[in-house]
Amino acid sequence: MKISTTKSRIVSAFAVVALAGTVMVGAPSAANAAPQCATASFVTQCAGVGADGAPYSFIAAANFNGTVFIWSHGIRPAIDLPATLAPVGPYTMTNAAEPGPGASEGDLSIINKLVASGYGVAGSGFSRQSINATQALAANKELIATFKTKFPTTKSVIAWGKSLGALHSQMLAEKNPELVDGVILACPAANPQNAMISYFGDALWGFKALFDPSIIVGGYSTDPDTRKNQQLANIGKVLIVLGALKDGLSSGAWPATASPAGKALQAQGIPSRSALLAIGLMAGIPTRSEHVDGTAGPVGATDTYPLAVAPAVAVLENMGTVGPAGTLLLADGELLTGGKVFDNSSTDYAARIAADADIYSFALSGNKAVAGIISALAATPREKADAAAVAKIPGIIGVSGKITKPTIIFQAESDQYTPAAIVQWHIDTYAAQFAAEKAKAMADAKKSRSYVPPTNNLLVLWEKTAASYSKFSGLSPDLTAAAGAGTGHCTFTAAQYLAAADLMVETLKNGKFPLGGKIKTTARKAGLSFDKDFLVPTFKALG
Numbered sequence: 001m002k003i004s005t006t007k008s009r010i011v012s013a014f015a016v017v018a019l020a021g022t023v024m025v026g027a028p029s030a031a032n033a034a035p036q037c038a039t040a041s042f043v044t045q046c047a048g049v050g051a052d053g054a055p056y057s058f059i060a061a062a063n064f065n066g067t068v069f070i071w072s073h074g075i076r077p078a079i080d081l082p083a084t085l086a087p088v089g090p091y092t093m094t095n096a097a098e099p100g101p102g103a104s105e106g107d108l109s110i111i112n113k114l115v116a117s118g119y120g121v122a123g124s125g126f127s128r129q130s131i132n133a134t135q136a137l138a139a140n141k142e143l144i145a146t147f148k149t150k151f152p153t154t155k156s157v158i159a160w161g162k163s164l165g166a167l168h169s170q171m172l173a174e175k176n177p178e179l180v181d182g183v184i185l186a187c188p189a190a191n192p193q194n195a196m197i198s199y200f201g202d203a204l205w206g207f208k209a210l211f212d213p214s215i216i217v218g219g220y221s222t223d224p225d226t227r228k229n230q231q232l233a234n235i236g237k238v239l240i241v242l243g244a245l246k247d248g249l250s251s252g253a254w255p256a257t258a259s260p261a262g263k264a265l266q267a268q269g270i271p272s273r274s275a276l277l278a279i280g281l282m283a284g285i286p287t288r289s290e291h292v293d294g295t296a297g298p299v300g301a302t303d304t305y306p307l308a309v310a311p312a313v314a315v316l317e318n319m320g321t322v323g324p325a326g327t328l329l330l331a332d333g334e335l336l337t338g339g340k341v342f343d344n345s346s347t348d349y350a351a352r353i354a355a356d357a358d359i360y361s362f363a364l365s366g367n368k369a370v371a372g373i374i375s376a377l378a379a380t381p382r383e384k385a386d387a388a389a390v391a392k393i394p395g396i397i398g399v400s401g402k403i404t405k406p407t408i409i410f411q412a413e414s415d416q417y418t419p420a421a422i423v424q425w426h427i428d429t430y431a432a433q434f435a436a437e438k439a440k441a442m443a444d445a446k447k448s449r450s451y452v453p454p455t456n457n458l459l460v461l462w463e464k465t466a467a468s469y470s471k472f473s474g475l476s477p478d479l480t481a482a483a484g485a486g487t488g489h490c491t492f493t494a495a496q497y498l499a500a501a502d503l504m505v506e507t508l509k510n511g512k513f514p515l516g517g518k519i520k521t522t523a524r525k526a527g528l529s530f531d532k533d534f535l536v537p538t539f540k541a542l543g
Helices: 011-022 107-118 133-150 165-174 193-208 224-247 258-266 270-283 304-308 310-337 349-357 366-378 386-398 422-450 495-511 516-525
Strands: 036-038 043-049 053-062 067-072 120-126 158-161 183-184 407-412 457-465
Touching: 011 067, 053 107, 053 516, 067 133, 067 165, 107 120, 107 349, 107 495, 120 133, 133 165, 133 258, 133 386, 158 165, 158 495, 165 183, 165 495, 183 495, 193 258, 193 270, 193 310, 193 386, 193 422, 193 457, 224 270, 224 457, 258 270, 258 366, 270 310, 270 349, 270 366, 304 310, 349 366, 407 422, 407 495, 422 457, 457 495, 457 516, 495 516
Parallel strands: 067 120, 067 158, 158 183, 183 407, 407 457
Antiparallel strands: 036 043, 043 053, 053 120
């Protein structure tokens, strides 16, 4: 069933026109009140406020076919970010409802096409921002019930989301499978709970250990204003370090804020870019970024740049996301759990770096430099989490990865925010689950004399990182150039979201995923890849 804007019915044409004008009704002021709805040009749009105060909106046309897409938006900071923290800021906290991909950016093309093709769309703004999986679960359950009340012919619900919203969709499917028929996860943050904490915490701790000992990794104040100011100051410190590292890429100069351990490495002649790369390797930060492909080099350094400099520059660019995001997420995690959540008291950073030391030997400045960096990290005091706080994490963001509904995941290979390692964890987890289901089916067949094979419920599509895309301005990557394919966080196109939606609709119609040829063609046309043999490294924190 192809999702398109083919105007075989007049209502389809009117749906596109109506939505393009963004004719939305206002939400009622009272929580849990009936939604306010308006119909124009055969399109009904509703807005309301859930029981916990979360605003929501949903849309369906007169040709509604019984299938609704329940969208969960990505993470939004829980504090305002000033313009002085550019490019992280400015940002003003909002809980505006988002009924589909692109809505918050003003792009209604995906919503238009879905509604014009007869599908409903719905989404909540959630009552809490940042880490809000428990609030999102309640809001999505309520939203599904509200939508079905307004449109009682609803037969199928497809839960989809991006980033943290993908965690919301996965959690909904795990905890309330009776409400969901299919799941689509874009750049998912649905992961083993401690893996992402370690990813962000390891990166920040590495910066604290070598580049600025005043950086906070854990232990934020419980006072709201103080905690907010600590977060803003921390982001500012990370940005200052990144600026200094950028200026010292060629010379190897260290930031003025470097720790005593960092200054000792500087005295040994170890360039700051080598220490930066070591931090990236121990945390698992991608060594390719939006503007650094790792294969190209500027004129005059086409052979040496990819080997000596590019990996560190990629980590530098990616850390521009990882550092601020880690600050916000770790502080919010502490707020929700009541204590420190990051713990590296027993982490073997030497093993993590050693795993890649041979590959990046040139960029790390050789074995002697690696040994010096590892020694400096080993001599730096570690972070110790609060056991009671850690014990609360599964109840706040925990998912098992179990898949019982048809699930499509699509992921960029070099995403720096939600690493591809998350998707590999899903692949590995489901492989074990499917093997167990197959073994059970074979055991059952010995009794019944009839073998019923389990149905595959996982389809993964990749946006692979392009081999070459870097552009240069002098000796530096041109950061104004177009980002490379397969890089960045959740930068998927409308065509890619719609391709996943199309495949899911056909799967629900036929009871199984389409044949491989159909999947490959649909994915290829959208710039994605269906490759069952494609693997990426798992989280460093998972060994």
